[in-house]
Amino acid sequence: METGHITGPELIIDREKCLGNIARMSAKTADNNLIFRPHFKTHQSLTVARWFRDCGVDKITVSSLRMAYYFASDGWDDILVGIAYNPREYSFYERLSEKCSLQATVSCPASAAILAGQCRFPLEVMIKIDTGYDRSGIRWDDTSSLRSCLDYLAGNSKIRVRGLMTHDGSSYGLNSKEAVAAQHKRSVNRIISCRDNSGRPEIMISTGDTPSASLADDFEGIDELRPGNFIFYDLMQYLIGACHFDEIAAALLCPVIDIRPGSDTVVIHGGAVHLSKDSILIDGKRVYGMLAGINSGGWYRLPQNIYLSSLSQEHGIIDCSGTDLGSTARVGDLIAVIPVHSCLSADCMGGYMSTDGEVAGHMKQPAHEIFSLL
Numbered sequence: 457m458e459t460g461h462i463t464g465p466e467l468i469i470d471r472e473k474c475l476g477n478i479a480r481m482s483a484k485t486a487d488n489n490l491i492f493r494p495h496f497k498t499h500q501s502l503t504v505a506r507w508f509r510d511c512g513v514d515k516i517t518v519s520s521l522r523m524a525y526y527f528a529s530d531g532w533d534d535i536l537v538g539i540a541y542n543p544r545e546y547s548f549y550e551r552l553s554e555k556c557s558l559q560a561t562v563s564c565p566a567s568a569a570i571l572a573g574q575c576r577f578p579l580e581v582m583i584k585i586d587t588g589y590d591r592s593g594i595r596w597d598d599t600s601s602l603r604s605c606l607d608y609l610a611g612n613s614k615i616r617v618r619g620l621m622t623h624d625g626s627s628y629g630l631n632s633k634e635a636v637a638a639q640h641k642r643s644v645n646r647i648i649s650c651r652d653n654s655g656r657p658e659i660m661i662s663t664g665d666t667p668s669a670s671l672a673d674d675f676e677g678i679d680e681l682r683p684g685n686f687i688f689y690d691l692m693q694y695l696i697g698a699c700h701f702d703e704i705a706a707a708l709l710c711p712v713i714d715i716r717p718g719s720d721t722v723v724i725h726g727g728a729v730h731l732s733k734d735s736i737l738i739d740g741k742r743v744y745g746m747l748a749g750i751n752s753g754g755w756y757r758l759p760q761n762i763y764l765s766s767l768s769q770e771h772g773i774i775d776c777s778g779t780d781l782g783s784t785a786r787v788g789d790l791i792a793v794i795p796v797h798s799c800l801s802a803d804c805m806g807g808y809m810s811t812d813g814e815v816a817g818h819m820k821q822p823a824h825e826i827f828s829l830l
Contacts, residue, residue, distance in 0.1 A: 497519035622662075625665060
C-alpha cells in the first residue's frame with residue numbers, strides 16, 4: 457500500500473477484503489434461499505456498488521431518498537428506501553418511480569394513511585416492525601396498529617404491501633455468537649408472530665443487522681436479508697465476533713502531530729470529524745478506535761491492543777501506557793485506526809482510496825445536485 461501521497465487523515469479501503477466480504481454474504485444468502493438486498497448506507501459509493509453488481513447483486517437498500525437517487529443514477533433499479541416515509545418528499549418518490557422499481561417504508565398508521573391519500577403511482581411498501589430495538593416501527597405485538605396500516609394502504613389500489621421488515625440493532629450490544637444467535641431467533645419469532653396475526657400470511661419478511669447476518673445459522677421464516685456494515689466491518693463488529701480482524705476492510709490513516717511522553721499519550725490528526733464520536737467500552741474504558749500496523753499490503757493487528765482514548769474535533773489521543781509507542785512514534789508517522797463504526801466514519805470522510813490506488817467516490821453532493829441526477 458503506497459502512503460507517500462497521504463498528507464492528512466485518509467480513509468483507506470481494501471478492495472480484496474471487500475470482495476471477500478461480499479462473496480461470503482452472497483453465498484450465505486444463496487445457501488439459505490434468501491433474497492440478498494444489501495444496505496448501501498455503509499459505503500455510499502458508486503465504485504463500491506459496482507463491486508456488488510459484479511458479484512451478481514441487483515437489489516439494494518438505502519437509508520434516504522437522496523441516496524436512492526444517487527444509486528438510481530448509476531442504473532440500480534430495484535431500491536428499498538429504508539427510512540420511514542416522509543410525506544414532504546412525495547414528489548421525489550413519484551419522480552424516482554419513473555426510473556426504477558421503488559419501495560417505500562411505512563412505520564406507523566399515521567404515515568400509512570398519509571401515503572395512501574397521496575400516492576398516484578404504482579408503489580410497493582414495506583411495513584417496519586419494532587422487534588425490541590425500540591427505535592422506529594410498529595411494535596411486534598401491536599396487532600391493532602399493524603392492521604390499521606394494512607387497511608389504510610389497501611384503500612389505494614396503486615399500493616402493494618410487499619412485506620414486513622425489521623432492523624434489530626440490539627445485536628450490536630452483544631459480545632458472543634451465542635448471544636447474537638439467541639437475539640436473532642427472538643427477533644425473527646416476533647416478526648413471524650406479527651405476520652401471523654396480521655391476516656396477511658402471504659407477505660414476506662425482511663431482516664437486516666450485520667451481526668445476525670454474519671453469525672446466525674438459522675434463517676427459517678425469513679425471506680430477505682439486508683445487512684450493510686459487513687462490506688467494511690469495524691472494531692464493534694470485531695469485538696462482537698461478527699468478523700475476523702483480517703476481514704476488516706476500512707482503516708483511517710492519520711499523521712502523528714504531537715508526542716507527549718510525560719502523559720503516556722500520542723496525538724494524531726484524526727478526530728470526531730473523521731471518525732465520528734461513536735465509542736465502545738472495553739474493560740470499563742471508553743475507546744474511539746483501535747490502532748493497527750501498516751505495511752505494503754495494508755494493515756495488520758498489533759501484538760498489543762492500543763486504543764484511541766479521547767477525541768476532539770480534529771485531534772485523537774492515543775493511550776500509550778504499557779506500550780512502547782510513546783518512545784517509538786515520530787511526528788509525521790502514519791497511524792492506522794480501525795473505526796468503531798465504519799458506516800459513520802465513511803460518511804464523515806465523504807470518500808476514500810482503496811489499497812490498490814483506486815479512488816472510491818462518495819455521495820457527498822448537495823441535495824439539489826443529487827435530486828437533479830435523473
